[in-house]
Amino acid sequence: MSKLILLLLILFLALHPSSPRPEPYxxxxxxxxxxxxxxxxxxxxxxxxxxxxxxxxxxxxxxxxxxxxxxxxxxxxxxxxxxxxxxxxxxxxxxxxxxxxxxxxxxxxxxxxxxxxxxxxxxxxxxxxxxxxxxxxxxxxxxxxxxxxxxxxxxxxxxxxxxxxxxxxxxxxxDDKAYYFGSNWGQGTILRTAKRLNCGSTLSKFDADYNGDHWGGDRFWHKATTFQQSSGKVRSVESKIKKASVSPNFYPEEIYQTALISTDSLPELSYNMDVDPNRNYSIWLHFAEIDVGITNVGQRIFDILINGDIAFKDVDIIRMSGGAHMAIVLNKTIAVNGRTLTITIHPTKGNAIINAIEVFEVIPAESKTLTEEVGALQTLKNALGLPLRFGWNGDPCVPQQHPWSGVDCLYDKKNLKWVIDGLTLDNQALRGFLSNDISKLHHLQSINLSGNSIHGTIPSSLGTITGLEVLDLSFNFFNGSIPESLGMLTSLKRLNLNGNLLSGRVPAALGGRLLHRASFKTATWAGLGFSIFQTAQRPM
CATH class of the missing domain: 2.60.120.430 (Galactose-binding lectin)
Structure with a gap:
């Protein structure tokens, strides 16, 4: 019976071969x-x-x-x-x-x-x-x-x-492994394309124009029939190039069918490009021996220098690739301190050759803000009627060069996420209400919403933000009573509720003082270590 099942399985697989790789998104x-x-x-x-x-x-x-x-x-x-x-x-x-x-x-x-x-x-x-x-x-x-x-x-x-x-x-x-360059590669890294050259080509093209594999991502290749320091001579062939469009990078075959080759009078090929200083760059160099005069190992040997340092020594394309018209790719990731990146092909036997060049800036990916806190800020944006000029789109804390206006961020080393530790939105013409979702910003230490026209009650959920040290809701249109939960804010050092429409008692934990729809001057409870600023009635 087991042999019959095995034969049936083999027959099924023969009639129904495994499906090809799906098209990329x-x-x-x-x-x-x-x-x-x-x-x-x-x-x-x-x-x-x-x-x-x-x-x-x-x-x-x-x-x-x-x-x-x-x-x-x-x-x-x-x-x-x-x-x-x-x-x-x-x-x-x-x-x-x-x-x-x-x-x-x-x-x-x-x-x-x-x-x-x-x-x-x-x-x-x-x-x-x-x-x-x-x-x-x-x-x-x-x-x-x-x-x-x-x-x-x-x-x-x-x-x-x-x-x-x-x-x-x-x-x-x-491909999930596209442009793998070593131990620092991964989800914490972004590769920004700084330069991509098809050497020897007279036309700039996308992968799609080359009929390239869709898993290549439709890269754009700039033509390069000359370099700044060394012109070289152009070589092109129509011969098939082996080992070109293979996983994980699927390069179009045509980028290996053209090349720049140095001349006897200028044996080196040297390419310069401007870069941002103090960054890491991943450099990918493409070769295929397409010169009819080079068919055996040892006929063309060269060193590759990057900013004067030898990155690859005694490169022999025939030996490394396995033969003529076979593609190889060499990769080196380096730190660049200055503003120039120079790639030099220095021959020790024969002339220099290069088919294509790619340069990527290696950018460490920023840690994002805690998802729950981003959602809470978006809810507050709508509830408070934040003016359009604030934007509040994207991530509130990153990129660090562009944080959201009115939002203070703190990096949580334990969770490797940014969190919100301060809101400073005083005197911004806010006309909405304060949502209960503010309690989801549980890393807040300071809230200043004074001098707006915020209405409604003070959310009792504020009492759950245990690290809150400053709460200033003065000169708004808050009504109702002061939530008892504010007494749970044991870290509170300053509370200002002056200039609102509040009534009722001050919670005992905040001083036990009655509100009788009259203005009160600053009252300080030394034993509690903070001040309360209050008025029950605001002139209309």
Whole structure:
């Protein structure tokens, strides 16, 4: 019987072979678009605009020939808040290439070139520099990130130099091990694309234009027929390249079918690029021996130097790859102290050769704010009627360069999360009510909501914020009695309820004093170690 079952299983597997690997997740958004869009030449689908926290649609003036041919964008006036985001839900757990193209608003009276910062998953990855709109390299930013919780967020942060504007937003799944570079690689790391060159190519292309595997993430490869310090000669072939499009990076075969080769008069190939100082960079160098004159081991040998230090010695492509027309990739991650990264191919036998170069900035991923506390702040934002100019989009504490206005953050080393330890929203024309959800901010030490027009009762849940030291609700329209629960705030050093519509007794734990709809001067209970400022009636 067991043999029969085994034979049936073998027959079933023969008739029903295992399914091929599914297509990677892909989400492309045409910002500002009201309808889905397909673009030539690959008939790429761009979804109509969704997932944004604010901003306004407008016509677009793309800044680069490499930008997708989309006609709309979304821009974010500073009056609508300094931070605005795209929050995409139900993204499968995995590894993603995220790419954002920028554009100019095609309307009169707009500043030609806004400057702003960009973050992904709470980590700042890019700052637009003056002149970006005339530079292909700077018209977009791209990074490799991990998604573990089913959502992906990217935010633009105003720096006061014009209104940020986004042409498109792409999320493209790549292999879980894509661009693995060593022990520091993982979910705590973001790789921002700093440079990607197809050496020897006369055309710049995306992976899709190369008919590349979709698991490659549709990378963009800039043409490079010359370097700054050494021109070299271009070599191209149509021969098939082995070991090119393989897991985990799935490089398009065509990037290995062209190369720059040094000349006898200038035997070195040297490439320079500007970088931000005191950062780590992961460098990926691509080789395939496509020179008809090089067919055996030992005919071409070279060293690879990065900023003058030998990164790879005695590189022999034929020996390392197994033969001609076979791809190999070498990776080195280094710390760069200065503002220049120099890659030098120094031959010791024959001439130098290079097929493609990739450089990534290694960015430590920021720890996020405790999810429950982010949700509590969003509830407070709506309940208090926070003015639009505050924004309060994205993560309140990260990137650390752009915390939410009025929110103080503290890093919880135990849970490796940011928490909220202070709210300072005095004199901000708030007209709502104070939600019970404020108690979910249980790390608060200080609350100052004075000088607004907040109405309703004081939430009894405030008494559960045991570390609260300062509570100032003065000069609002709070009514009802002072909650007995405030007596549980044993850490409280200062309580100010002056200028409200409160009535009834002061809880015994706060001093046991009656309120008779009359103003009281400051009363200090030395034994309790704090002051109470109160008035029961506020002039209308």
């Amino acid at each position: 892909a989400m492309r958004i045409s910002c500002g678009a009201r309808l889905n869009v397909h673009t030539a030449p690959t008939n790429t689908l761009w979804y109509k605009d969704f997932g944004y926290t604010g901003g306004r649609p407008a016509n677009a003036s793309p800044t680069s020939y490499i930008a997708p041919p989309l006609k709309t964008l979304r821009y974010f006036p500073l009056s609508d808040g300094p931070e605005n985001c795209y929050n995409i839900k139900r993204v499968p757990k995995g590894h993603y290439a995220v790419r954002i193209f920028f554009a100019l608003v095609a309307e009169p009276n707009f500043e030609n070139e806004p400057l702003f910062d960009v973050s992904i998953q709470g980590s700042q990855i890019y700052s637009l520099r003056s002149g970006w709109s005339t530079s292909d390299d700077q018209s977009f930013t791209e990074a490799l990130v991990f998604v573990a919780d089913g959502s992906l967020s990217s935010c633009v942060h105003s720096t006061g130099h014009g209104d940020p504007a986004i042409l498109s937003f792409e999320i493209l799944q790549v």
